[in-house]
Amino acid sequence: MSSTEILLNGFRKFRKLYYEKSPNLYRDLIKHGQNPRFAVVACSDSRVDPAIVLQAEPGDIFAVRNVAALVPPFEEDGLYHGTSAALEFAVRGLHVEHIIIIGHAHCGGVESMIHKQEGGEDKGMFIGAWTDLLRVARERALADTPGLEGDALLAASERHAVRLSLENLSTFPFIQEAIAAGELNLQGWYLNIFDGALEIWNPDRQAFSQVI
Ligand SMILES: [Zn+2]
Known part of the structure; x- marks a missing residue:
């Protein structure tokens, strides 16, 4: 075959x-x-398809997938902002009620950012510039726990990447407006398919909690 x-x-x-x-x-x-209630920003990684993991039906999820499930900050430079364009349509065109960032464990995009930050060679044309947006996730992970390295640094950076994308979502004027009108909710999730686990960011507790 x-x-x-x-x-x-x-x-x-x-x-x-x-x-x-x-x-x-x-x-x-x-x-x-279509009238989806959920927009999801997930990684392009073949192992973390949101429709499969969340058992969604056609029409349920407006999905944006890119390297590392990343939302860039709001920028008005007339360049090619595929993720921002999809979010604009989700909020202004489809009026989704929720935007959910789904970061994940063992993410190659976050790993390549760490590799580059630690002096590794950046062989790509586009990946390095894109994942540079996540540099602060590694910096915050190290500020939380100085000396963190290897898998522990990766996992902490991946969780900070989810939180960073949530912060970046809040820089978009149309998202700010929809939240202020009580029409939109933002959530950050962290998926670990190795353990079959999903965690949800709780901004009040400033912690991720696992879905039981
Ligand atoms: Zn990934």
Whole structure:
């Protein structure tokens, strides 16, 4: 079987198990348009697909995926802001009720930022500049626990990266407006598929708590 045939078989299975059981669900989503309540910013990593991990149905989640599940700060420079464009549509076009950042354990994007910050070579054309946005996550992890290194530094930086993206979300004027109007809620989650665990950032307690 060719490698793409695996995916085509997946589509045939989807058509049989999902589409043919409730074609009206899909047709209504086209006729009436999508109306997702959740926008999710997740990593492009193949192991952390939010629709699978959260068992969402078509139409439930407006998903933005990029390297390291990162939200950049609001910038008006006329450049190519794919993540910001998706967030703008989610908030102003779809009026989602929640934006959820889903960072994850063993994230290659956060790991490459740490590698570069520790003097490693940056071989990429784009990844280094993108993940540089996360430098402060490593700095904050080290400020919390000086001398942290290896997997512990990675895990702490990944959690700080979620919090940093939440901070960056709050720099977008249309997000500030929606929050002030009581129409939008921001959340930061941290997924660890190795342990099958999910943690949620609690800003009141300034801590992540695990979903039971
Ligand atoms: Zn990742």
